[in-house]
Amino acid sequence: MNCEKIKNRVSIKSVLESFNFFPVKENSKTAFYFALDREEKVPSLSVDFAKNKAFDFGTGKIYDVISIVQQVKKCAVPEALQYLKTLDFSECILKLKPEKTSLAISYEITKISDIEHPALVEYLHDRKVTGQNHLVKEVHYRLKRKTFFGIGFKNDSGGFEVRNKYSKICLGRKDITLIKNKNNRNNEVSIFEGFFDYLTFRKLQKEDSNSDCLILNSTSMLFKAKGRLKEYDKISLFLDNDSNGKNTKEIIKKEYENIEDCSLLYENFKDLNEWFCSS
Incomplete structure (x- = not known):
């Protein structure tokens, strides 16, 4: 499979997820992620799912699926293509486990409790799922020297899918x-x-x-x-x-x-x- 076919057939979202990058803000067509190459407080990487490309407002760089792999793995095109070939392009379903990145090793969960924070109670109310609080947890964590909290849902590997009104992240290994x-x-x-x-x-x-x-x-x-x-x-x-x-x-x-x-x-x-x- 040549470069152009890979760029058109591999989901940019799946490639980002393979490196444990997840959107901070998202809708059906676009999303904002934290930058691939630096720490930041406000997400600057804009991803267009329809065009299958990303634009970094901080540096002006435009990324496709190949250059994303190059940026994260610090590799040349041949190695990036080899990495992408481990994905099932025809089905856009990941065949390998997500790699650990700085995101996966730089966080610390500081508290897990029942849902108590008013902002999270309100968020559950806004999503009309009040009454299901017993199925989720309140998770506080430290990431990049800042503290955050959200609604946590545990996966089968012990990781947490964490959501609040402003962000979406996975803490620990991604799993079903x-x-x-x-x-x-x-x-x-x-x-x-x-x-x-x-x-x-x-x-x-x-x-x-x-x-x-x-x-x-x-x-x-x-x-x-x-x-x-x-x-x-x-x-x-x-x-x-x-x-x-x-x-x-x-x-x-x-x-x-x-x-x-x-x-x-x-x-x-x-x-x-x-x-x-x-x-």
Whole structure:
């Protein structure tokens, strides 16, 4: 595969996630990240998902997927291409574990507790998932000599997906979260991209769901779930209505049987939570 094909077919979001870079602010088309090559308080790297490119407002540099790998790994083009070839381009699903970067080793979790901070209580209220506080934690952490806090959702490797009104980050190793249900008599699993959609699902259920729940915490983590999904007789998909969500849906449909696409419920919205908040 040549350079141009790689630039057009590999998701820039997946490449950034492979280095444990996650957006601070995001919508369906663009996102802001902290810079690749320096510490900063305000994110300056603008990523355009449609163009599959990034622009650093601090330096004026324009990045594609190849130059991102070059910048992070401090390597030449051939080595960058070799790294990108370890990704499954046709499916845009990560085949390797995220590498540790300065972000992965420079943080310190200082406190984990039940949700108490008024700002986080208000954020859960804004996302209409109050009543599900017992499923998440309040996580305080230190990063780049500054202290932060957010709503933490634990994954299967012991890491935390941390969200607040202004940022989104993963502390520790990136992984899926599989929640088993002892009442799962029909051997079903419901799949979500993020934990707010899972909390929304729990909010919508007047009674406990009879299915297991799998939260990917990123579409790039689907490879972590592939072996486990073979165990289920039915798979219900609550994925986002964006390109990553649609690609992931098609991959699952090709590999497994008895799939129910539940995104039709919120087809005019980005995801389940956005639809629920609009009602």
